[in-house]
Amino acid sequence: MKFSRSIFSHWRFIRPSGRNIFTHHSFGQTPQKDFSSYLNADNPISALLLTLRGGIPLRAHDFPSVLAACSSFPNLGRQVHTLMLKAAIHSQPVPATALLDMYSKCGHVEDALLIFDEMPVRDAVAWNALISCLVRHGLTSDAIAAFHSMVDDGIVFTGHTLCAVLKACASMRALRQGKQIHSWVVGNGYSSVVMGTALIDFYSSFGMIQDAMEVFTRLNCPKDVVVYNALVGGCIQNRQYKEAFTMLRNMRPNGITLTSALSACSELLNLSYGKQIHCVMIRRGFGSDVILCNALMDLYAKCGEITAAHLVFKLITEKNVVSWTCIIDAYGSHGHGTEALKLFRMMEERKCRDVTPNAVTFLAVLTACAHSGLVDEGRLCFFSMRDKYDIDPGPEHYACFIDLLGRAGRIEEAWDLYCGLSESANKLTPAVCVAMLNACRISMDLVKGEHVAKHLLYLDSDNPGSYVLVSNFYAAVGRWEGAEDLRKQMRGKGLKKEVGSSQIAVKGCS
Template structure:
């Protein structure tokens, strides 16, 4: 170890991380830390990148940060930017903000890292404020900045702001080949599909596979099937393109189009692809064809956890709680050896709860912790409490609620309080219900859904005066109940038929 220059090891660390060998990079870093005292910022930068994908709890990135402070390697733009990125990917936003604030000289990469951090945490407004600060400090933007802003506009459905970003790109002469996919995603999300098609057409031969896949998904999502299949005709459809189109079909419940894509996948020999089959399974389930989902599920040669979860969820949606429970039991015992994850557990608990299968729900809850060693989150407790309340087991629901805080040392989230209030409503428990309603409002005073649950509770116990008080409180706080919606998908079947023929 002492014979080689530290630059050689820094290069080796960077190569390992670049090729996804995070564990090997971590092992090499530990060895270097034990034997050398000349570690520099370029040693730590790739290691910080590897930390976000390391399975060690607690986050080793914080330990690396501590070593950097001891060695004085935490100063400088490169080191601080790497810390911003690491904390963001490890879901520690406070660390990202602090590291960014300590930067004395911020370059465009630093600003982009902070923008990306806010967006990855769903904080669109903060990302836009960060962009405004960039303008104020006259930071020269690059393509990554523009992509981040388009993503922010896509997430917030901010049509006018996204068009302004597009205009800035035109004015500054930015590379549309790099930004084309982001623009297409943005215009598709705000239902301006004609503008998305213009962007796609303007790039001509520069369109790559990713951009084509994005354009196909956008067309199907906006029910422009003719254009979607014209793009498919102009390229050789790949698994990603068909999977993306199927996701859009699932969202719009377009069974007929989904079936045509299934036929196309079969003709091209893609039906052995697990990811594509998962999308087909989900599409049929969301279109009400659970029997087709079952057939597909049994034909998938290599089922992954998504396959099992999608089938369990399909049973849940269609009210087949017992089938969902039985399939959950088969997971760990199957020849694939696929253990469930937290999403699987949530699906099966919900399925059992809505089918009145309390004993099966209890069994799933126990199996998750004892057999599969799954981490049980508040959303799982909320689902379990809701199922107990629906079945009339109010005291047990309350015991589970208390156990979360006393034995599991887990805080009660709003969804847990809401589930317990619903249980109180169904079982006519006035004293507990009033206590829960008070805490729910304190926890989330601006969530319109909570007010609806509270009003339903007061109505169920005959307290119409409190129903009116809750309505007045909503009005004073400017909170409005979100309107429901209904839509029917329609399309010209001849478009796809011509393609298939």
């Protein structure tokens, strides 16, 4: 790919650090040496595994780092808890706080709270860990209550406390209280880059991007990539794309920055910036990153660059269900149904864990069949959802399949499906009715069509689009008086069909 001028050309090549905690995982002949080297090399999981296999016991001060490494492995974490009980150090503030945090990060809130309850002495860090745990799990009012209890207990709160409370304020939509924290932070010299990030995130969540920018500008300490990302993300969430791209030009991005940048490109359908971000991804060693590649692939496909989308797909080393769904949808929505089906079969053949097709994948496959008129393939796929994958087809799958049958003139088969749905009211959605009505229009079936039309107008009586569709149906089958009557009903209700619109970036970013 050639780019005349890159907006991101000065971004330097830096490989992301991706140290794997299992990298040094091999049990040598000298466990004692391995044990301490694992701990020294910050590879606590391997040290823990040696301990659990009857090796050297962990020392009291080893527990916090081992627990921190267990935050994605709850079963290991529980085993560490048992070791702590045996060593009678489970109630000491430092290891107990680490234990609380481990349970919190593993999603075991009840266990985390139990640890806190059983702590005989609770210092500020223990309280902070508790408040963070409550905020993390959406228990915001409990978090605020805990903050008050902490103060009541005479514990002096810290910057950590205020960051967690600020997050709670954002999710409770407590703007005034959050602003109070801001004033307090400024007045008492609690500013830091972390606090600044929390404040930027807080103001962004209220759409107050100017205030977020002011926090950033006034930040009187070295700015790191996280605080930049918070502001870039805030700008994008608040649709301030120009500001976001200006910031992007003046920073050194990491994977998270690029994720935000790609989401902005997708929102704007801006392929030019997308291609430049693609170059940066390659230069910075993110060329195979599954999340970034999926987003990029989708952008290429949305912009009609199907070959580029496929190239990106091929480069993903660990393709997930989203990657496969994306590429199937890319081909399918551009009328390449056979290619989409070929990819779907390749996906099925993989039979790997995590790459099993899901409901979204099936929708992509059905859409692909519908766009290319592949009736038999579509039918096979529709029925394999339940038979082979135990996925209950949703109304969107029915709508798509009925549409496919309707276009092929298979009105009776479509009707049978439609009638079968009448028993489950939640599946007979306006979209299903629209698909069935179209099928009736194509087959000029007045009786069935009138039945469907009636139901559509019952379900979607305030949607002008439904009246237009029904009116078009009557016109198509030659019932002009019916068509005119519908238009009159629509006018009588004061409904007006909105004019369709679409947009694509031609120059610049907005």
